[in-house]
Amino acid sequence: MMGFITHCWKNVGFEFWIRTGCLVGACFLALSQAWGQSATLELVNLRANRQDNVLVLNAQLKLELGPVVEDALVKGLAVHFMAEAELMRDRWYWFDRKVGVVTRYYRLAFQPLTRRWRLNVSSEPFSVTSLAGSISQNFESLNEALGVIQRQSHWKVADASELNPEARQYVLYRFKLDVSQLPRPFQIAAGNQADWNLQVASQLRLSAEMVR
Template sequence: MGFITRCWKKTGLELLHSLVRLLCVGLLSVPGAWAQNASIELTELKVLRDNGSLVLNAQLSLELGPVLEDALAKGVALHFVAEAEILRDRWYWTDAQVSYAHRYYRLAFQPLTRRWRLNVSSEPIAGTGLAGSISQHFESLGEALSVIRRQSAWKLVDLQNLSPDARQRVRYNFKLDVSQLPRPFQIAAGGLSDWNLQVSRTLRLSQDMVR
C-alpha cells in the first residue's frame, strides 16, 4: 500500500508539473501563428571619444510581437541586458578583458494605472531589487521601448586604461534575459523563438581611436 501511495504522489506531482508547463506554453505562445514574431536587429553601433573616455552609441530595431506583449499584459516582467566589453589581443594566451560594462532593464505593465514601468540599472535588478535602479513611467509600450532601443553616450573605459600599440576591440551583446522569468516560464520559453531575442557585434578599435 505504501508503494502504491508513493507512486500516486509521484504521478500526481508529474501531472501537476505538466499542467503548469502547458499553461505557461499557452500563455507564452498566443495569439495565432499569423501574428508578427518578435525580432531584433542592431542597426547602429559606434564607439566615440568623449572627454578622455570611450563611449558607445547603439541603436536597436526591437519588436516584441504579440507573444511577449501578451505576457506583459498578464503581469510577466521582461528583463533585458546590454553588455559591452573591450578585449586586448594576446597571441600567447586568451585575450585580456580591459573593461566590462552592462545595463539591465526591467519592463513591466501596471494594470491599475494602465502605464508601463521601466527600471534601468548598472547592477542586476533581480539581485538588488528596484531601489537601486532608475525608474521611469510611460503612457505607451512604444515610449518605454524607445529608451531600451537607444543607448547613447554609454561610457566604456577611460582612454588612459587602453594601450595605444595593442590590437583591441569592442564586443557588444544585447539579449532578453529569460533566466529572470519565473521558473515554469523559463521551461516553457526554452523552445519558443519569440523568447530567443539576442544580437551581437564586434568592432575593431583603430590606433587613432585609443591614442
C-alpha cells in the first residue's frame, strides 16, 4: 500500500513540475516579448508647398517609444525631441549653401498627481527659454501626446524672398530624441541603449513651382 501511494505521489509530483515549468516558461516568454518591443521612428511623409508667399513643410512620423524611455517618463524624467529643417542651395564649386534653418523643440513629461501628460513646444531650446515661453498642452494618454509630435503641419521654413528661382534648392529635415537634454548620468547610460537612439533624416528637393 505504501509503495502504491509513493508511486502515485511520484507521478503527481512529476506532472506538477512539468506543468509549473511550462507555465513559468510561458510567462517569461510573454514578458520578454513585451519588454523586447523596440522603439520605432520612421518618416512616413515629407512634403513642402507654397502658401501666401511662404514655404511650409509638412512631416508625418511614426513614433513609438521603447519600454526604457516610457519607464523613465513615468518615473518623472522629462524627455526632449527636436525637429530641424534646413533650406539648402546647390553650389557646384563648393559645399551647398545653408540659406536658413528652423527648429522645433518638444518637452514631454508625465505628471504623477494628475496622471496626465504635458507637452511643451518651443522654437527656442528649453535651456535658453523657460517653459512659460512655450506652447503647453495636457493629454490624457501618452499616445495622444506623441500624436502631436508625429504631425508637424504648416511649418514655416522660409519666406518667398529667401528662395532663388534660378537655383536648385532642397530642404534637409532631421528629427531626433535629444539625449543631450537629459541629466548627465542619464546621458551616459542612454548611450548604450537602443531605445534612446531615435533619429531620422531626409532630403526633399524643391520643385520649380515652389521657388518661383
